[in-house]
Amino acid sequence: DADVTQTPRNRITKTGKRIMLECSQTKGHDRMYWYRQDPGLGLRLIYYSFDVKDINKGEISDGYSVSRQAQAKFSLSLESAIPNQTALYFCATSEHRLETQYFGPGTRLLVL
């Protein structure tokens, strides 16, 4: 079984809809991250969490919110989806600061 899982893997939604992307991990890592990937732009950090009580904004957090329900679960929400949020979204985990980040399989989101 994969150590970092994301659901759904693919999602199509309409402008204005609320959508939640979920991430679960079995690696036992404290740190979790959400990134988005756009063609030609690499990956950009949306939010990150050191533990259940510690959540921080990344470089592109506008239009997104997160919830760390447990050490193993970190959800990303789009409160009112817009077309330029169409992207590939990745969840990642790491054990400590500066340690390797391990990525989930990604969620492809299309906002119409």
Place this chain on the structure above:
Amino acid sequence: AQKVTQAQTEISVVEKEDVTLDCVYETRDTTYYLFWYKQPPSGELVFLIRRNSFDEQNEISGRYSWNFQKSTSSFNFTITASQVVDSAVYFCALSEEEETSGSRLTFGEGTQLTVNP
């Protein structure tokens, strides 16, 4: 602010050729880590290597090798005797030591490598 540049947007080679993917980084810190990730057509991100700023030894893993040179702020990746299965997007990434914000990875824009049979 940290920055990673992968100047080669796309590279196309014929199978069995050697290919080098360039990565140049900018950082003001003396303690940092460099990474390479592979993204095959299926889309997942696969970790390849992690190197800290105090270890300039080159590393070889099978057909893969990495050349880290602090003097030129480069961390280049070479695939020897390339194979079709090496076709993927390759990302170089940099992580600095930050007291409050943890290990944030800054990614380059990626290099699309196509290996033709």
